Amino acid sequence: MSKNYKDMSNAQPLxxxxxxxxxxxxxxxxxxxxxxxxxxxxxxxxSMNVDLVFEGDKNLASHLIQSAKSAFEK
Known part of the structure; x- marks a missing residue:
């Protein structure tokens, strides 16, 4: 799913x-x-540049991402 994030052009750096x-x-x-x-x-x-870094077991990292996704979908 491709999204356009032009409306976030005023976002401030963290x-x-x-x-x-x-x-x-x-x-x-x-x-x-x-x-x-x-x-x-x-x-x-x-278009937005997205980076992902993880440390630890890749299967556990995948589980963390899926769990986080579920939390956002609630």
């Missing part, structure tokens, strides 16, 4: 220090997997 603090707070010595999905502001055509 505060990097706050974002890193949130990541540090939520990744502990007990964490066995995480998924980080980031995107940049859309270009003039509405």
């Amino acid at each position: 505060n990097k220090a706050k974002t890193l603090a949130n990541l540090a707070k939520n990744v502990s010595e007990k964490t066995i997997c995480y998924v980080l999905i980031t995107c940049e502001k859309p270009n003039a055509n509405g």
